[in-house]
Amino acid sequence: MLCNICHIKEATLHYTVVMGDTSTTMYICEDCAKNKGLLPASGLPIFRLLLNDANMDLVCNRCGLTFKEFAKTLKFGCSGCYDVFGKDIKSFLEKLQGSPVHKGKSLEKVNIETLEKRKKIIELKKALKKAIAKEAYETASKIRDELAKLENAV
Structure with missing residues (x-):
């Protein structure tokens, strides 16, 4: 593959620039890399x-x-x-x-108890929506109270 800069010499390096969600890769020869300051001139x-x-x-x-x-x-x-x-x-x-x-990279130690509480919160939110849709307001208020306790604990 030829150098993307000079289009004469064989590309021996690839240089990737990442900006946000996009990345651009250039294939360049050592001389162009040195000229662009991507390599030390000596090495x-x-x-x-x-x-x-x-x-x-x-x-x-x-x-x-x-x-x-x-x-x-x-x-x-x-x-x-x-x-x-x-x-x-x-x-x-x-x-x-x-x-x-x-x-x-390793993840930070995960607190299993916190994960379980978050999972329970998601389940309770779904149950609350169902109870309201069924117009079971007494059940919905109990779920709401339990949900509030869990959210404060997390």
């Missing part, structure tokens, strides 16, 4: 620096992808690449994110 992207001690001569025996090509595109050619490059990828991920396993 390669961080992933290339981290891959320096990997065995760049490794070749996938199934699809023929070299580790050097993987380092350039960060895309595997086939499922066999995982087996061939696995050790070096694991090392790369440990350097990049501190662990070979991506843990993502």
Whole structure:
């Protein structure tokens, strides 16, 4: 793929800008990235620096992808690449994110009691609407009172 800026050189980087609900991805060469200030003038992207001690001569025996090509595109050619490059990828991920396993963001501890109360509130609101629709005002007032207690507790 050619660079989206100069349309001459091969794009070796992709740059994604997210604004609100939309994202725009540009595929650019290293020279244009440096000129736009997206890369330090002195160096390669961080992933290339981290891959320096990997065995760049490794070749996938199934699809023929070299580790050097993987380092350039960060895309595997086939499922066999995982087996061939696995050790070096694991090392790369440990350097990049501190662990070979991506843990993502974890939710705050959820208070089960609060969740149960919220669920009960939703059920009571539905029951209240039904009682009013049936003109069962006595039942509706009891539900309303119970609902008020629960909403104050949450």
